[in-house]
Amino acid sequence: MGRLVRVVIAALVLFALWHAAAAEWRQFQFEAAVKEIAQFGADREEGAVHAEVMAAAAKLGVPVAAERLTVRREADHVFIDLEYVAPIEILPRYFYPWTFKVSAQGWFVPGGRIPPR
Secondary structure (H helix, E strand, C coil): CCCHHHHHHHHHHHHHHHHHHHHHHHHHHHHHHHHHHHCCCCCCCCCHHHHHHHHHHHHCCCCHHHHHEEEEEECEEEEEEEEEEEEEEEEEEEEEEEEEEEEEEECCCCCCCCCCC
């Protein structure tokens, strides 16, 4: 009986780790995409940058609400700040709301080369 309990506990721990690691990996990919958008989108309008970030979130399955995304420009800089809550299944049918924050900035260098998309 003790061995069965240990196996069940180990399985639950692995279940939680698998789901948490998957969420963290998605966050890592999304943060990299947002930083790339900030870096190579500094010469674009705020609305275009906002739409591009939302498209990256949809592509990666990140639940970002449009009102939680802030894009602002100051001279030749663009700043992207956002926060989202992702429900992580820690145990079967038990979800933990995990808050993620992403901040990125980029600046436009006149005459700089923008890679093709």
